[in-house]
Amino acid sequence: MEQIKTNSPNEKLPFKVKLGYGLSGYCSFIAWTAFSYYGLYFFTDVVGISAAFAGAMISLGTLWDAITDPIVGSISDNIKSPKGRRRPLIIGVALPFFFIAVLLFTNWGFSETVSKVYFVIIVLLYYTAQTVLDISASALGSEMTLDYDERASLATYKNYFGLCATVAISPTLVLVAYFGGWFKNSDYGWSMTIALYMLVALLFIFILWRTTKGYERHRGDESSKFSPKDIAELLKTKPARIVMLIFGIAIFSNTINYAVQVYYYTNYIGLTEGQIATVTLVFGVVSVAMAWVTDRLMQGLSKKAAWVIAVGLEGIVLIVMVGMIIQPGASIGMVYALAILMSLGNAAVYQVPWAMIPDCVDVHELKTGKRIDGVVFGIVAFVQKASGAIGAALLGTILTFIGYSDAAVQSAETLSGLKNVYGFLVGGLYIIAVLIVFAYPLSKARHDRVVEAIQERASGKEVDASEFKDLF
Structure with a gap:
């Protein structure tokens, strides 16, 4: 054993x-x-x-x-x-x-x-x-x-x-x-x-x-049987609602972001397949390095601050550079700069919510007395995948709306549409996710108090629920 x-x-x-x-x-x-x-x-x-x-x-x-x-x-x-x-x-x-x-x-x-x-x-x-x-x-x-x-x-x-x-x-x-x-x-x-x-x-x-x-902190001998009521109770906790909302918006935006890049790079900028592959590789490699920067932001400041800085930067970069500065036929150097500046947000979009979810599990346990880590992660994963599926499904409609066709040369209206989708729509959604996270109530000190209260209750002490009304 x-x-x-x-x-x-x-x-x-x-x-x-x-x-x-x-x-x-x-x-x-x-x-x-x-x-x-x-x-x-x-x-x-x-x-x-x-x-x-x-x-x-x-x-x-x-x-x-x-x-x-x-x-x-x-x-x-x-x-x-x-x-x-x-x-x-x-x-x-x-x-x-x-x-x-x-x-x-x-x-x-x-x-x-x-x-x-x-x-x-x-x-x-x-x-x-x-x-x-x-x-x-x-x-x-x-x-x-x-x-x-x-x-x-x-x-x-x-x-x-x-x-x-x-x-x-x-x-x-x-x-x-x-x-x-x-x-x-x-x-x-x-x-x-x-x-x-x-x-x-x-x-x-x-x-x-x-x-x-x-x-594994739990042996699995606790009563953790799932019921639909658990979802309702989870949604009553403010941290979980906010995490699922910002994650869903960011994944929806990310899905369109990734998918529209190839259309934007090919038709608006005029990059070759080899150049696109190189830009994508640079974006991925720098994103790997940015994972550690995101970690420093989360531990040095807070998880909320890391989200605001990283995702906010990506949103601003897309709105300003793609929406206002970069013109058709821009140099590949400008595209590399865009990819590098977006990489911090690319790392944080997944990293920060997954770091917040365990804290939401603790809040749910404090409220209900049940610890259902697997169910909570499953519900958040459902939100993630549903948001991605909706984004993927809508992209085809968006491309049709802006007049995209398989023709070798796109119209000026279509090129403008690609710029607006990639710059203002995707960037704007990231900014919305940043604005929402300001309502996230869990800091390190607040979370430590939640864990302390759970342990106090486990030892038989009374816990005043009104102390945590901002979380429930």
Whole structure:
């Protein structure tokens, strides 16, 4: 039986534990990033499935993913194991996740009808395995420490390796060509490339599992059964409402941001595919470095201040540079400057909310007496994925509205529309998310008092709920 540590509110985690936990970012993001970038292309150009069906299949998977997030969170909350609540799921899903991810990029040469059935099943299995790993790892981080700054540090390590996964997939097409030539079958190149990425993920999952041994604060023998009432109670807490709102707006904006970049760079600026790839790589690499800057802002100032500075900067940069300064045919140097200035916000959009969520779990526990880390992370993940799906769905409508076509040269009105969408719409949404976060009531001192009150109640002392009316 593993010895489960009981963490004090201000316990500092060893470096190797935080590093091992941070590897979950790569494990969760590597297959997801590869699928986000190349999934549709693989289905249409390699397998030969129609674009309409492939898009619908991915949308179905995203919907399934969002629905299963709270369910998986509830399951993980109620596992009763001497090895903890989250780690058995993490190690248990490792091998299935590896094989499913490889099968997701394997073309067996079936007929189109059989391929459609096969990939619908694999897509649903992939999103299920992805959810089990990501929700379990996220909830594990919430339980490893009660310390406000240590939670920010854990979120930083995870986000750092998640951003590294984005950089890691940059040579995908080169590796596909290499392995395809090796096997004299280009289709096998896809399977081998994803297998290579996932072998690294397997190793990282094992390291994560080993280094976090004994650091689950709860054994899982508490009563944490999920009911729809838990969602209502969570939404009654002010910190959770604000985090879900700013995260949803930012992810909606991010989805449009990422997707519209290629149209803006290609048509408005006139960059080549090679130049766009280089700009994207610079953006990813600098974003990795900005994860540590975000961490310093969270610990040196506060999580709210980090959000205001980082996301606010990205919003201002987009409005001023894209909306007002950059003109059609601008130099690539200007585009590099834009990418670098946006990178701090790009890191913070995921990092700061995931650092805030464990604090929201504590507020919910103080209010209800129930600790449901997995469910809370699942609900927030649902908000994240639903916002992204809405953003992706609306982008096509937006492009149609501004008159975009597949013609080689776009009209002046369309170019102006691309500028306005990328600069004013995306930038404006980031600014709205910044304005909302000013109402976020949890500082480090306030959170420490919440944890103290939970412990007082556990020891039998009376806690005056009116002291926390600003949170409830």
